[in-house]
Amino acid sequence: MKISVNRLKDYIPFEESTEKIAELLTQSGLEVEGVERFESIAGGLRGVVIGEVLTCEAHPNADRLKKTTVDLGGEVVPIVCGAPNVAQGQKVVVATVGAELSIPDGGTFVIKKAKIRGEVSQGMICAEDELGLGQGHDGIMVLDTDLPNGTPAGKYFDVTATDVVEIGLTPNRADAASHLGVARDLKALLNRDLKMPDVSDFKVDNTSRPVEVVVEDSADCPRYAGLTISNIKVGPSPAWLQDYLKALGLEPINSIVDVTNFILHDLGQPLHAFDLDKVKGDKIIVKKLPNGTRFTTLDEKERKLTGEELMICDADGGLCIAGVFGGLGSGVSDGTTSIFLESAYFSPDVIRRGSLVHGLKTDASFRFERGTDPNMPVFALKRAALLIKEIAGGEITSEVEDLYPDPIADFEVKVKYAHIDRLIGKHIPKETVHGILESLEINVSEPHEEGFVAIVKPYRVDVTREADIIEEVLRVYGFENVMLSDTYQSGFLAEHPAKDTNKLQYRVSELLTGMGYFEIMTNSLTKPGYAAKSGFLNTEENVEIFNKLSEDLGVMRQSLLFTGLEVLAHNINRRQTDLKFFEFGTAYFKEQEGYREEKHLSVFLTGNKSAETWLEPTRQVSFPDLYTVVERLFDKLNVRMPEVEIIHDSPFDYALKLKIGEKEIGKVGQLSSKITKLAEVKQEVLFAELRWDYLLKKTNGLKQYAEISKFPEVRRDLSLVIDKSVSFDAVRKVAEKAGGKLLKHIGVFDVYQGDKIEAGKKAYALSFYLQDDTKTLTEKIIDQSMNRLMKSFEKEIGALIRK
Known part of the structure; x- marks a missing residue:
């Protein structure tokens, strides 16, 4: 704001x-x-002054330029000018040396002393567009003024x-x-007095255009006020009003709408102006219309009402969604000559529902749905009417209609001095407490030795309890004035976690960014349609949002997949197709009793592995590229690589399910095109999603690095012929069991499937790295280790050792 x-x-x-x-x-x-x-005016015309052209003659070296001398008030400077209308005796606007001017594309340029075709020029005689005063560039500005030379131009143009x-x-x-x-x-x-705007001059000029007001729903509209103004002339607002609105980031529209926007931001009271000639039957009715009624709003969109919106109607039908958005048929236009001006207090609940159901967030609804001042409508109405008469002319042609059958009472809150001292932590004198509250327009009533009754005006919707009153005292008294005692202590009943989860997440983020991945942060709210169309998310586990802003943000996500795919789509649509992303985020699930949250880590990989260069051809990323990232991640966390299970389930074309014991810890694979197209991604995507909370339970902290062994590492290779159904994970498990502590690493450097081996078989070429940290391995020990490995392969997975 x-x-x-x-x-x-x-x-x-x-x-x-x-x-x-x-x-x-x-x-x-x-x-x-x-x-x-x-x-x-951008730049405030600093360095720009009024000057007088003393001499003007042709430039000796250029046909279209003129040599001038200009009096800037005590200083005469030479200026070369290219404008066709420059002449001796003119009062002109001059940007002096050092002045910084704005240019139409948003940049700036600085006036410098220069030589133009051999002649010295110390400034610039300006046209309209060069100062941001208009679009004219046919010639320089010529002023009709008696202001002395050297007067700052900001004074002449009334720059605010x-x-x-x-x-x-x-x-x-x-x-x-x-x-x-x-x-x-x-x-x-x-601690100063507040000066309110003066509306004492308000008076009704005549009652020639009365409007009957009927409020059928006084619960949702406790107060409704209005009046008519006739014979107005709609046009641009004066400069002061336009500047006020522009300073707040608003675009001026016309004199009537600008006044209503001024009152909204000035007094906090939304107003609405109806073209009186379009109000059928000269009657305003505040009511709800039936479910299914069609209504076209100012943005030219036809909306289907639900029957829950409060509507402002005339004798024929709807004119406006109360407190939210006006109707197209009754808005003020350049041809409007009479208006009905509305000022009301609406129930926050009904405005919130109407705003939410139609996805309309306006400055008016922002205030109404939080609670406005029920005592302000008539004051704001009179203030606006006076401004409209001043700016657009006209006359007030009806009495002020003010329907307020059940005035909203002030809040009465009982307060004890002891509670003030206890909650603030410092004794504050009673007189100070009373003075602070009175300065906040909270009256102190029935004071006695132990406390008092605070009378709070209804515009303070947040001050209804004793604790609220104490907060008001403290925020004005000053938090900085409540000193902490040297004897204050704090204790902790909860155990401190042994693992620093933030540090672990940071280190993993460092690892991934070091591998070229960018971290993303996406919205926890997502489309309900993803769960319905994906085939792998359970719609019954959707955590739905009751007051959702839109259907696209209707549920909490069950997976980081789709919000991440939306980021991919955004980048791919901007020709960034080689992408590496990761995200730490929360997934949400509805259960039979309550809700469950899980912290996940997602990794996305798509496009080419590297940029194309003359050194080597590029290639599309493949599954091993992503799986290597997952291996590095587990290694960083000092967690043993989990068991894997090959799957072909949605959302993947193919993937590995990662399991530690019977607990699934994540999946990594290539997404199916059906899934990626839901987020409008049209290229292959590799994706991994890991259950980060469970990973943290399995780690004992980051991997600790030991001194490099003084004893050499030995490599031995084997070629195994095994059934196609046997995975490398099964081979690895057998090797780790048989190799014991001497086996440090297993690698695959070739895989063969073809007509040179038996059908249904495949051949793995494996490398085994053996090392003893305490001594040099002998050939005897190496051979014993390799023999154990070969026998285990033959026995447990039916391998044929190729020698």
């Missing part, structure tokens, strides 16, 4: 710097996330500037979603 510092000064006069104000607001709970400078603070508004502080709301906090923080 953006707040103009200049506008704050209209409410609370102060001389403090913007940095100081930002610090005070942040300390009180309105965190300032940034400060930027807004200027009505303000600091704009951006506040990260927390959901509970609905009261601060306006300049008035922030000013109320500053009133307490600076």
